[in-house]
Amino acid sequence: xxxxxxxxxxxxxxxxxxxxxxxxxxxxxxxxxxxxxxxxxxxxxxxxxxxxxxxxxxxxxxxxxxxxxxxxxxxxxxxxxxxxxxxxxxxxxxxxxxxxxxxxxxxxxxxxxxxxxxxxxxxxxxxxxxxxxxxxxxxxxxxxxxxxxxxxxxxxxxxxxxxxxxxxxxxxxxxxxxxxxxxxxxxxxxxxxxxxxxxxxxxxxxxxxxxxxxxxxxxxxxxxxxxxxxxxxxxxxxxxxxxxxxxxxxxxxxxxxxxxxxxxxxxxxxxxxxxxxxxxxxxxxxxxxxxxxxxxxxxxxxxxxxxxxxxxxxxxxx
Amino acid sequence: xxxxxxxxxxxxxxxxxxxxxxxxxxxxxxxxxxxxxxxxxxxxxxxxxxxxxxxxxxxxxxxxxxxxxxxxxxxxxxxxxxxxxxxxxxxxxxxxxxxxxxxxxxxxxxxxxxxxxxxxxxxxxxxxxxxxxxxxxxxxxxxxxxxxxxxxxxxxxxxxxxxxxxxxxxxxxxxxxxxxxxxxxxxxxxxxxxxxxxxxxxxxxxxxxxxxxxxxxxxxxxxxxxxxxxxxxxxxxxxxxxxxxxxx
Numbered sequence: 001x002x003x004x005x006x007x008x009x010x011x012x013x014x015x016x017x018x019x020x021x022x023x024x025x026x027x028x029x030x031x032x033x034x035x036x037x038x039x040x041x042x043x044x045x046x047x048x049x050x051x052x053x054x055x056x057x058x059x060x061x062x063x064x065x066x067x068x069x070x071x072x073x074x075x076x077x078x079x080x081x082x083x084x085x086x087x088x089x090x091x092x093x094x095x096x097x098x099x100x101x102x103x104x105x106x107x108x109x110x111x112x113x114x115x116x117x118x119x120x121x122x123x124x125x126x127x128x129x130x131x132x133x134x135x136x137x138x139x140x141x142x143x144x145x146x147x148x149x150x151x152x153x154x155x156x157x158x159x160x161x162x163x164x165x166x167x168x169x170x171x172x173x174x175x176x177x178x179x180x181x182x183x184x185x186x187x188x189x190x191x192x193x194x195x196x197x198x199x200x201x202x203x204x205x206x207x208x209x210x211x212x213x214x215x216x217x218x219x220x221x222x223x224x225x226x227x228x229x230x231x232x233x234x235x236x237x238x239x240x241x242x243x244x245x246x247x248x249x250x251x252x253x254x255x256x257x258x259x260x261x262x263x264x265x266x267x268x269x270x271x272x273x274x275x276x277x278x279x280x281x282x283x284x285x286x287x288x289x290x291x292x293x294x295x296x297x298x299x300x301x302x303x304x305x306x307x308x309x310x311x312x313x314x315x316x317x318x
Numbered sequence: 319x320x321x322x323x324x325x326x327x328x329x330x331x332x333x334x335x336x337x338x339x340x341x342x343x344x345x346x347x348x349x350x351x352x353x354x355x356x357x358x359x360x361x362x363x364x365x366x367x368x369x370x371x372x373x374x375x376x377x378x379x380x381x382x383x384x385x386x387x388x389x390x391x392x393x394x395x396x397x398x399x400x401x402x403x404x405x406x407x408x409x410x411x412x413x414x415x416x417x418x419x420x421x422x423x424x425x426x427x428x429x430x431x432x433x434x435x436x437x438x439x440x441x442x443x444x445x446x447x448x449x450x451x452x453x454x455x456x457x458x459x460x461x462x463x464x465x466x467x468x469x470x471x472x473x474x475x476x477x478x479x480x481x482x483x484x485x486x487x488x489x490x491x492x493x494x495x496x497x498x499x500x501x502x503x504x505x506x507x508x509x510x511x512x513x514x515x516x517x518x519x520x521x522x523x524x525x526x527x528x529x530x531x532x533x534x535x536x537x538x539x540x541x542x543x544x545x546x547x548x549x550x551x552x553x554x555x556x557x558x559x560x561x562x563x564x565x566x
Binding site for chain 1: 329331332335337355356409410411414433436437438439440441442443444445446448449450454455456457458470473474475476477478479480481482483484485493494495499500528529530531532533534535536537538541542544545546547548549552553555556558559560563565566
C-alpha cells in the first residue's frame with residue numbers, strides 16, 4: 001500500500017505546486033501509516049523532492065511524454081498507481097493537474113475529490129475538507145471507494161520541509177496512443193504567470209484607461225508579482241483576456257493580492273478570495289472590496305501607487 | 319453533426335450560501351437558479367455550429383424536476399431538444415456515468431460541457447465522461463473549430479495557450495473564450511414560445527452509486543474587518559505586510 005503523488009514539472013523544472021503536493025502527500029502517508037511514492041515525468045533533478053519527504057521517487061524519462069498529453073500522463077499515473085498498490089493518488093490543481101485527475105479517477109475506478117484544502121480529518125471513513133460554492137463554503141467529503149484521488153487546491157497546505165533519505169528509481173511506462181496532438185504552445189516568456197505568482201497586482205476601471213497601466217506594471221516588477229485585471233478592463237480591451245481574474249476568468253490563490261481601482265463585484269471576489277492576504281486601494285470608501293480585504297487605503301490610485309512604488313523600492317533595498 | 323451540451327442548474331453567483339438540516343443540505347430557499355455560466359458559453363458555441371455548419375443541439379441535465387425551467391431556458395436560447403436524467407446528482411463520477419449512457423445511445427459527435435460548475439466547482443465531469451465513452455478530450459478550451467471530422471482547438475495553459483488538433487468524436491470542457499461574453503444570448507419571446515413545444519424527455523437513471531458524499535458543509539470563519547491605512551502613510555502598509563501578514 002502506498003500514497004502516490006504526481007510531482008509535475010515543466011521543461012524539466014518542478015512547478016512550485018510539486019513541492020506542496022509532496023509535502024501534503026508525506027503527511028497523508030504518515031496518517032495512513034503507508035509508504036510515499038512520488039512520480040516525476042521528465043524532471044531533471046528528482047532529488048529536490050527529498051527535502052519535502054519524498055522517500056521513494058519513480059522517475060520517468062521518455063521522449064514520447066515530452067509534450068504534456070492528458071491521456072498519456074493519466075495512463076502513466078494509473079500504471080504506477082497500480083504497480084505501487086496506491087490507495088491514495090494526489091495531484092495538484094494546476095491546469096494540467098485538473099485535466100489529468102478525472103481521467104485517472106475513471107481509470108482506477110476511484111472516487112475523486114478536487115479542491116481539497118486540508119489533510120484528512122478522519123481516515124476511516126476517509127474525510128477531507130474541500131472548497132465549494134466559489135470559496136464561499138467548505139464541504140467535508142467522504143470518499144468511499146477503495147482508491148481515492150485527491151486534487152490539492154493551490155496554496156492551501158503550503159510547502160513544508162521534511163528532509164528524508166530518498167531514493168530514485170527509473171520507471172518505463174507503456175505509452176498509449178492519443179488522438180489529441182499538441183500543435184503549438186504560445187507562451188509569453190519572462191513574465192511571472194498568475195498561476196505561479198506569490199503576489200498578484202490587479203487593477204480595474206478606476207485606472208481610467210490602458211495608458212495608465214505603466215505604474216501597475218512597475219509595482220508588479222518591484223514586488224516580483226504577476227499583473228491581472230478585472231473583467232470590465234479586459235472586456236474594454238484595455239488589457240488582454242489572459243489577465244482577467246474573477247469567476248469566469250483565471251482563479252487566483254496567491255499569498256498577496258493587491259486590488260487597485262477595483263470595486264469588488266461578487267463575481268470578482270469569487271475568483272480571488274482564495275488568496276491569503278488582500279489589499280485594496282480605492283477612492284470610494286463604500287467599494288464592496290473593503291469588506292473582503294485585510295488591508296485598505298482609501299485614496300486616489302494615481303497618488304497612492306507611485307508612493308507605494310517609491311517606498312517599496314526603498315524597503316527592498318533596506 | 320450531433321452535439322450534446324451538458325447543463326448544470328446552479329445558484330446565481332450573487333446568491334447567499336446557507337445550509338440547513340444541521341449543515342448537511344444546501345439551503346435553496348430564496349435562491350435563484352441559472353444555467354451554469356461555463357455551460358452557457360458552451361451552449362452558445364453549439365448554437366454557432368448549428369447556424370454556421372448545420373448541427374442538431376441536444377441538452378442534458380442530471381437532476382430532479384426542479385431543473386426543468388433551466389432546461390427550458392436552453393431550449394428558448396435555441397437548443398432543439400432536452401433530456402433530463404432523473405437522478406439526484408451526488409458526485410462527479412455518478413453524473414458522468416449517467417451522461418455517458420445518454421452519449422452512447424445518442425450517437426453524438428461533440429459533447430460540450432463547462433469545464434466546471436459554479437456550485438461545487440469540481441471540474442470532473444468532462445474528463446470522466448470522455449474517459450468513460452472513449453471520446454477524445456480537450457479541457458479548459460478557449461477556442462474550437464470543426465472541419466469535417468477534424469477538430470482544431472485552443473486550450474488555456476499556465477501563462478499562455480496551446481493549439482491542439484484532434485478528431486471527432488470529442489468531449490470539450492469549455493470556458494469563456496470558446497465564445498465571448500458579448501456573444502451570449504438572451505431568449506426572445508419567439509424563442510420562449512417555441513421552447514414550450516420542444517421535446518423535453520425524462521429518462522430513468524441507472525441508479526449508480528456515488529463514490530464520494532458530502533458529510534457536512536461549513537462556512538468560512540467571519541473575517542475581521544479591514545485595517546485602513548492613511549493614504550499619506552504607505553510606509554505603514556509596507557510595515558503591516560512585512561511584519562504582520564508576512565507576505566513581502
